[in-house]
Amino acid sequence: MNILYQVAVRNVFRNRRRSLFTLSAIAIGLAVVLIITAVSNAFYRFSIENAVNVKIGALQIHKSGYLSNVSLNQLSFHFQYGQELLRKVESVAGVKAASGRIAFRGLVSNGRNQALFFANGVDVEREQKVCPRWLGTLTEGSQPLLPSDTGQAMVGQELARSLNVAPKGALIRSVVSSETSQQTEPGEFLNLSGSSPQGRQNAIDVQVKATTKSLLPLEEKRSITLPLSAAQSLLGLTGEVTEIAVAVHDLDHLEAVQQRLQAAMGSEFEVSLWSDVQPFLRDVLFRQKVLIGIVSFILFILVLFVIANTMTMAVFERTREIGTMLSVGIKKNQIQRIFFSEAIFVGIIGALAGLLLGLIVVLVLKRIGIPFGSEGFEEGMLYPFLQVPFSCAAFIAAVFCAALAGLFPARRASNMNPVDALRA
Amino acid sequence: MNSSNSSLNALVKDQSKNLIEIHNLKKIYQLGKTTVEALRGVDFSVAEGEFTVVLGPSGSGKTTLLNIIGCLDRASSGSYLLDGEDVSNRDFNDLAEVRNYKIGFIFQNFNLIPVLNVIENIEFPCLVRKEQESRAQLRERVRALCAEVGLERFMKHKPDELSGGQRQRVAIARALITQPRLVLADEPTANLDSNTSDQILELMQRLNRDHATTFLFATHDPRVMDLARRTVRIKDGMVVAN
Numbered sequence: 001m002n003i004l005y006q007v008a009v010r011n012v013f014r015n016r017r018r019s020l021f022t023l024s025a026i027a028i029g030l031a032v033v034l035i036i037t038a039v040s041n042a043f044y045r046f047s048i049e050n051a052v053n054v055k056i057g058a059l060q061i062h063k064s065g066y067l068s069n070v071s072l073n074q075l076s077f078h079f080q081y082g083q084e085l086l087r088k089v090e091s092v093a094g095v096k097a098a099s100g101r102i103a104f105r106g107l108v109s110n111g112r113n114q115a116l117f118f119a120n121g122v123d124v125e126r127e128q129k130v131c132p133r134w135l136g137t138l139t140e141g142s143q144p145l146l147p148s149d150t151g152q153a154m155v156g157q158e159l160a161r162s163l164n165v166a167p168k169g170a171l172i173r174s175v176v177s178s179e180t181s182q183q184t185e186p187g188e189f190l191n192l193s194g195s196s197p198q199g200r201q202n203a204i205d206v207q208v209k210a211t212t213k214s215l216l217p218l219e220e221k222r223s224i225t226l227p228l229s230a231a232q233s234l235l236g237l238t239g240e241v242t243e244i245a246v247a248v249h250d251l252d253h254l255e256a257v258q259q260r261l262q263a264a265m266g267s268e269f270e271v272s273l274w275s276d277v278q279p280f281l282r283d284v285l286f287r288q289k290v291l292i293g294i295v296s297f298i299l300f301i302l303v304l305f306v307i308a309n310t311m312t313m314a315v316f317e318r319t320r321e322i323g324t325m326l327s328v329g330i331k332k333n334q335i336q337r338i339f340f341s342e343a344i345f346v347g348i349i350g351a352l353a354g355l356l357l358g359l360i361v362v363l364v365l366k367r368i369g370i371p372f373g374s375e376g377f378e379e380g381m382l383y384p385f386l387q388v389p390f391s392c393a394a395f396i397a398a399v400f401c402a403a404l405a406g407l408f409p410a411r412r413a414s415n416m417n418p419v420d421a422l423r424a
Numbered sequence: 425m426n427s428s429n430s431s432l433n434a435l436v437k438d439q440s441k442n443l444i445e446i447h448n449l450k451k452i453y454q455l456g457k458t459t460v461e462a463l464r465g466v467d468f469s470v471a472e473g474e475f476t477v478v479l480g481p482s483g484s485g486k487t488t489l490l491n492i493i494g495c496l497d498r499a500s501s502g503s504y505l506l507d508g509e510d511v512s513n514r515d516f517n518d519l520a521e522v523r524n525y526k527i528g529f530i531f532q533n534f535n536l537i538p539v540l541n542v543i544e545n546i547e548f549p550c551l552v553r554k555e556q557e558s559r560a561q562l563r564e565r566v567r568a569l570c571a572e573v574g575l576e577r578f579m580k581h582k583p584d585e586l587s588g589g590q591r592q593r594v595a596i597a598r599a600l601i602t603q604p605r606l607v608l609a610d611e612p613t614a615n616l617d618s619n620t621s622d623q624i625l626e627l628m629q630r631l632n633r634d635h636a637t638t639f640l641f642a643t644h645d646p647r648v649m650d651l652a653r654r655t656v657r658i659k660d661g662m663v664v665a666n
Contacts, residue, residue: 002551003540003544003547003548003551003552004552006539006540006544007537007539007540010539010540011539014538014539320533320535321535321537321538323535324531324535324536324537325537325548325552326496326520326523327494327496327523327529327531327535328523328524328529328548328549328552328598329520329521329522329523329524329525329549329552329553329602330520330524330552331517331520331521331552332516332517332520334552417497418496418497419491419496419497422496422531422535
């Protein structure tokens, strides 16, 4: 090894306590960045999988123009639904399953009160394959919809409470009627009314089979899920749907499947990612990533200052040594190289320790999982994970910080006047 | 024509005998609003192979003179020829090269690099050169020099494992490894006991004799003065006796 690098490396181990402090700062800084990123990755995946597996599906197929006009008249974008179409979708590489749906809005009534609702008519048999957790969290006493059901529905628990309905046999707190100021027993049936794409009004009665809980208040207050056949009957869309939800084998290659599916379906249809269908969720997750990025940046800046401080102190302490080296004919760039490589060496050791520490913590957390959920809900688990490119990038960033931190002290050392340095 | 050529040749020949040629050398420091004249027109020369001592009280300017001769500092005015070359207006890196190839330093405080062992400290000046001899050849020279200065048993020791005298021997070996034309020693015995000082001085005298290396000392030590073949006295920034 070149003598200059030998001097640099040995100087790192010269003041062990200080070097240990600096190395710890780099190691802990990098480890924290890796751990919070791993937890954030787990949360990101959990949120996406939750959204994809509970409600949205990884991809959705609509008639072209649906997403841009969804708030105006979503029902006018209906299309024929059958085995032939499903086969076409499921034959695309990467597609796991597909299921037809009708998403619509209407009024729900218990005979005395009425409220707005957002409903999903689902192909009960297929929905299970596309959104394995589509039943969500059912309240006690609820029964899930079955493929054989035709006139049953699952209702958000707040909506059910406001309309004083409950699944048969469910233990539910009865509500006080505002008109009579007397307690009434909860009913079992609701009347749903909606309009066909042509504006024809229709209504059907459904039996409340389940009430559902959700982390989103709007879901609890407005959501109704009913069998596809019931929705088709209500809306006059026999044999038709407004969307097909698609599950894929690997969420990491979603864009590729989307492109293949779009090519297979042609321009008559638009194939959207879950993030296009739920831009709010996408934006929340993006903001979270930005926040983690800012925290990581601040941590790296702190690490940079710690190294710069150590290196500046080293330059002050070794002023006479610098003078000695200058007296034997070392050049400015060689002095710079000593201190710069010392900073990089500190950075590499610290970053390696941080990488190791971070990976160990992440692996332990991945093995045991982090409980995640709210009271009363089915508990989820976060399994933190790291991607190799990010880990490498974080390692390089830590070393880069160290190099950057070494620049100024190295420059300061190289600009010393030999006489002044020897006199120190 | 012939006579002017022969007088020029004579001048060149005459100058070539002198390793150091200094004319009207001045060094002025600006300390805030005060101007300090450390050297006020020094004329001075040292012939090759000389063992010269520069004497003078503290603040007389002898260290400043040694710094300029050692190319560690530059004069404010005047000329300085080292080995026939004008080095008074060289830039920082050029001076570094001059120091590396032509000058060896021995300091009062030994000034060794603490993280390097004896061998590495000695070979350090050769290892920072752009063009280097083979490592094996260099090691051989270092071993020979260690034997010459009495450090064979301490070659793997770090400076903090050595006594003051041993450290100064390392510094002497480091000063000589580049086979310099000139060795500058600033109070080399000031931090040593009298026995060790005698040994070190004897060593330097022997090296001066055997290697024909020019030695220039700045010292207060009367023993050094006794050994010197020539003494230059400096007072108030001027040579008062030569």
